[in-house]
Amino acid sequence: METNKTCYICNKECDxxxxxxxxxxxxxxxxxxxxxEGSELKMEYYKSKxxxxxxxxxx
Ligand SMILES: [Zn+2]
Numbered sequence: 001m002e003t004n005k006t007c008y009i010c011n012k013e014c015d016x017x018x019x020x021x022x023x024x025x026x027x028x029x030x031x032x033x034x035x036x037e038g039s040e041l042k043m044e045y046y047k048s049k050x051x052x053x054x055x056x057x058x059x
Pocket of ligand 1: 007008009010011012025026027028029030
């Protein structure tokens with residue numbers, strides 16, 4: 001039985017993705033973060049998410 005992981009950013013279940021600092025990020029969100037055409041607002045959202053990830057792991 002496969003267990004899908006839940007994406008840290010979009011909260012959707014996806015079996016393809018990467019794990020960053022113990023948190024799972026799906027392919028879609030990974031691509032969105034890499035995509036430089038993405039809107040600034042989106043980037044700010046991802047940045048704040050990743051920042052809180054760091055903070056959680058450093059504390
Ligand atoms: Zn996602």
